[in-house]
Amino acid sequence: MPTSTAPSTARERARIEITQEILNTARDHLTKDGAAALSLRAVARDLGMVSSAIYRYVPNRDSLLTMLIIDAYDSLGADVEKAERTVRREAHLERFLTTCQAVRTWALAHPQEYALIYGSPVPGYAAPADTIVPASRVPAVLITILIDMHSRGRQPKPTPVEPLVSTAIADLRMFSGGLLPDDLLLRGMAAWSSLFGAISFELFGHLHNVVADGSKYRKAYFDHQMRQVALGLRLG
Amino acid sequence: MPTSTAPSTARERARIEITQEILNTARDHLTKDGAAALSLRAVARDLGMVSSAIYRYVPNRDSLLTMLIIDAYDSLGADVEKAERTVRREAHLERFLTTCQAVRTWALAHPQEYALIYGSPVPGYAAPADTIVPASRVPAVLITILIDMHSRGRQPKPTPVEPLVSTAIADLRMFSGGLLPDDLLLRGMAAWSSLFGAISFELFGHLHNVVADGSKYRKAYFDHQMRQVALGLRLG
DNA sequence: ACAAAGCAAGAGCAGCGCTCTGGTTTGTTG
DNA sequence: CAACAAACCAGAGCGCTGCTCTTGCTTTGT
Numbered sequence: 001m002p003t004s005t006a007p008s009t010a011r012e013r014a015r016i017e018i019t020q021e022i023l024n025t026a027r028d029h030l031t032k033d034g035a036a037a038l039s040l041r042a043v044a045r046d047l048g049m050v051s052s053a054i055y056r057y058v059p060n061r062d063s064l065l066t067m068l069i070i071d072a073y074d075s076l077g078a079d080v081e082k083a084e085r086t087v088r089r090e091a092h093l094e095r096f097l098t099t100c101q102a103v104r105t106w107a108l109a110h111p112q113e114y115a116l117i118y119g120s121p122v123p124g125y126a127a128p129a130d131t132i133v134p135a136s137r138v139p140a141v142l143i144t145i146l147i148d149m150h151s152r153g154r155q156p157k158p159t160p161v162e163p164l165v166s167t168a169i170a171d172l173r174m175f176s177g178g179l180l181p182d183d184l185l186l187r188g189m190a191a192w193s194s195l196f197g198a199i200s201f202e203l204f205g206h207l208h209n210v211v212a213d214g215s216k217y218r219k220a221y222f223d224h225q226m227r228q229v230a231l232g233l234r235l236g
Numbered sequence: 237m238p239t240s241t242a243p244s245t246a247r248e249r250a251r252i253e254i255t256q257e258i259l260n261t262a263r264d265h266l267t268k269d270g271a272a273a274l275s276l277r278a279v280a281r282d283l284g285m286v287s288s289a290i291y292r293y294v295p296n297r298d299s300l301l302t303m304l305i306i307d308a309y310d311s312l313g314a315d316v317e318k319a320e321r322t323v324r325r326e327a328h329l330e331r332f333l334t335t336c337q338a339v340r341t342w343a344l345a346h347p348q349e350y351a352l353i354y355g356s357p358v359p360g361y362a363a364p365a366d367t368i369v370p371a372s373r374v375p376a377v378l379i380t381i382l383i384d385m386h387s388r389g390r391q392p393k394p395t396p397v398e399p400l401v402s403t404a405i406a407d408l409r410m411f412s413g414g415l416l417p418d419d420l421l422l423r424g425m426a427a428w429s430s431l432f433g434a435i436s437f438e439l440f441g442h443l444h445n446v447v448a449d450g451s452k453y454r455k456a457y458f459d460h461q462m463r464q465v466a467l468g469l470r471l472g
Numbered sequence: 473a474c475a476a477a478g479c480a481a482g483a484g485c486a487g488c489g490c491t492c493t494g495g496t497t498t499g500t501t502g
Numbered sequence: 503c504a505a506c507a508a509a510c511c512a513g514a515g516c517g518c519t520g521c522t523c524t525t526g527c528t529t530t531g532t
Contacts, residue, residue, distance in 0.1 A: 119356025168453035197433020217404035
């Protein structure tokens with residue numbers, strides 16, 4: 001089943017087109033002034049429509065933000081997948097490091113969008129179901145690397161995990177197709193949090209007066225940290 | 237030199253008192269509706285003053301947020317310091333784990349304040365200098381644990397660190413009094429990012445459909461992860 | 473040919489941050 | 503004690519926001 005049916009009437013085509021324009025303009029505003037400053041009225045003004053007309057295409061501000069969130073997840077996911085694909089399949093460590101670099105590169109290039117998806121969620125906001133698939137693209141890449149490593153390499157005996165923790169990650173185990181032992185899944189989660197913890201700290205200003213400001217310093221620092229994380233994954 | 241001189245006149249006393257009331261009411265609003273929804277007018281209403289009167293005590297909304305940020309850092313810092321103090325000095329691992337638990341406990345109890353200080357910063361916002369001291373209380377606790385461990389325990393030979401990374405963390409080295417080798421400082425940074433990465437993921441909803449929702453599962457998962465982090469610190 | 477559905481435009485409501493004006497209170501000084 | 507400047511308060515007002523409702527017009531499927 002196709003996710004979107006072909007536009008039969010001119011009206012449907014126009015509707016899709018206008019919705020696209022709204023999304024594009026909104027993304028421009030987002031990258032310039034941040035999510036908090038995004039205003040439906042300003043978007044309408046830019047598009048030469050009156051403010052009320054926007055509500056024909058977007059039910060409200062929150063849902064516009066949701067569309068931008070999905071967009072951001074997909075943009076990040078596509079970049080990361082593309083970067084990771086360029087690496088030789090057997091070079092597991094390099095695949096991991098390339099993935100981390102790609103996430104950071106995207107985040108530095110799209111700080112507001114990064115903040116939108118990995119920063120504080122808006123107060124009453126609950127992520128709708130449409131976001132969970134795009135949101136899992138990066139985790140999927142990481143898990144694939146782990147699976148490849150685990151299935152090919154020598155498998156050290158898995159460290160046993162407490163039952164409570166083991167049941168806690170039942171969903172994650174299912175997501176990975178049951179191909180990974182619990183302790184490796186947990187290491188993967190640790191790597192994932194470390195990756196985003198490091199990027200968030202850098203992007204949200206918590207490295208001020210801690211790690212030198214220059215971009216080469218920041219990159220070297222990040223590199224080093226991710227190599228450390230890779231050690232924890234037994235990738236190095 | 238005292239940071240605040242004694243209030244001589246009734247007016248000065250009233251001023252301080254009213255400013256305090258404004259801060260308290262603002263904090264109530266923050267914990268209830270989040271930073272984005274915090275409104276000077278609403279605070280004024282709660283206090284029975286007209287909206288313009290607030291500007292006698294607070295220059296603008298941003299500076300009110302800054303005061304709340306400082307408050308939040310101090311609240312977190314005080315809780316963490318208190319918790320960490322209860323542990324036997326020689327039990328370095330336990331001191332570390334207790335610190336992590338204290339951070340998480342505070343974060344779960346004050347999610348909006350956590351989001352305010354560790355979530356996405358407001359677009360044009362630049363943290364003023366007044367925040368850096370309160371912000372470094374938690375890092376200071378972690379570094380003290382590392383110093384105690386390093387100075388007492390057997391010191392494994394430090395892994396050499398690339399020069400670029402070494403110069404990148406010059407500020408951090410200074411902050412730690414030069415008592416720690418670079419590789420341990422870097423492990424400490426990794427632990428710090430992991431800690432906040434883990435808490436941010438949990439608080440900002442990125443563990444949905446990954447780690448089971450129940451608070452005991454979440455706690456067990458967090459415990460496990462922090463023990464893992466401690467291994468990276470060679471604390472375990 | 474015609475009703476139904478989709479559309480644009482404008483007015484309007486309640487809220488926001490912030491400023492300005494005019495009038496009052498307070499503390500200090502001649 | 504009187505005079506005066508500084509600090510205070512209340513209110514009106516500006517321009518912005520999200521969102522709704524009403525009024526007409528146009529496109530669409532029957």
